[in-house]
Amino acid sequence: MTDIQYLAPTTLDEAIRAYAAADGTGHILAGGTDLLVQTQAGMVQPGLIVDIKNITDVTGIERAADGGFIVGAAVAGAALEKHTDFATAWPGVLEGLNLIGSTQIQGRASLGGNLCNGSPAADSVPALVAAGAILSVQGPDGRREIAVEDVPAGPGKTNLKPGEIAVSFAFPPRTKGASDAYLRMIPRTEMDIAVVGCGVNLTIEGGVCTAARVGLGAVAPTVLLVEKAANALIDSKLDDDAITAAAAACSAACNPIDDKRGTVEYRTRVAGVLLKRVVGIAAERAQA
Template sequence: MRELRYTAPASLAEAVSLLSDAGQDPRILAGGTDLLIQLRAGVRDAGHLVDVKRIPELNVLEASPEDGLRVGAAVPCASLVEHAAAGELYPGLVEAAALIGSTQIQSRATLAGNLCNGSPAADTTPALLALDATCVTAGPGGSRTRHVSELLVGPGRTSLEPREILVEIRVAAPAKGAADAYQRLIPRGEMDIAVVGVGAVLQIADGRVASARIALGAVGPTALLAEEAAASLVGKAPDEAALERAGALATSAARPISDKRGSAEYRRDVVSVLTRRVLASAIERARRRA
């Protein structure tokens, strides 16, 4: 096992500079719940761990009906789950974050890590994709902002540059009468990886769907949008027939594989059922807000 260097920079500029020394094979350490296991198992290697948890910009956590949500990349899921305003405004994202791992894992795991780890079955990614969240990053070229959808490339991969740090995830303030929801299917009650995950944001105005976004997890190489399904709802009353149709259309957006968690056919069936349930949950929340 080669020598490992550990640093905990106190500023973003210092972190960017440390990461720029490619010869050291640096890796960003946030919660470490994936990285430390991968390093120990030899799945990933690193010569230098840059612990980003002491950088103030990465510890921001703010939620308000005016300015929306800002979650720093080092904020553990537990802090987000305990944040009353975040839960009030983005119940779908918070329920997704609350599903990740155990209490112990929640204390460490971050939304940013869930996203950057690039698992197709990540719970918070469909929730963020449905919310059209954006990512603010820092790198040698300065600060960049892009949509979560632009970050998703493939299993275990993102479009982040090797020296680019995810600083924070931002979500716009919820539109009037809009609400989000996330649910997943796992074979037991807790502590498992999604067979299928579905996130949705729905806006209701005058009893009809004004806008909708539906994102699917664990049924493709990355989380993906079910655009046809979402479009089918717009302008319609959100009744059972509309949900049934959206569920069926979401199935055609899914590109699942068969693995130990479920066959492709089973996953397609689950997408339809789960999409209906998630939409129903988002509708109920949106009605309370409208």
């Protein structure tokens, strides 16, 4: 029954100072769609909650000098959805983010929160990994960049250092013929947690896949970057053989657990099925 201190600073420095000083009892509140649920369930007992929504560094959507996007870690799903340029460039990232929760949750849920919650089943993370997005974090020792696939450390854990706060995601500039897609398997049609999630980001030039990245969720302790699946697609015309090989690579990469949401066998099979379907969608978008 400890009291919870709540701070809503307007600058990143202020937030980092307070967060670092909280000595491990601090929790960052972006949308709060995980934190509030976990607090209510008694899974976490925050001593300090640092609400970062009033900090412009984490809430903006900007174009970088190279033409890529910089998306604040706390930008809500509903806000990113309204950004038509981003939606055109990264439809897969957006569909991963927008699948989280209900319409109400979308008013709050963010890419940064989804990533830092550390769930292997996080819906936006496979697409972020496939996108090659880079997370910028800031802490007591300053700013650093981490590839999204290197952020999760295991269920509920990240490689962020004590006191570090996720600030923004950098997405590489988009070239012609590039697009992405995300699909997840859930027993229902919405309001569920991915049994398997798969994000694919492709570039197609002259009918040939020249670049590909594949992210796979809910099949291992962390979201995976499946390079073997990507390699099977690269330099192919995305013919059946290439896609079958990529699907097999996805199934082979799976290291899931049997739990209430799915069996090892089911997850392993479904990973390959989703890969095939996601490649189809991403390829269609890339060539549209």
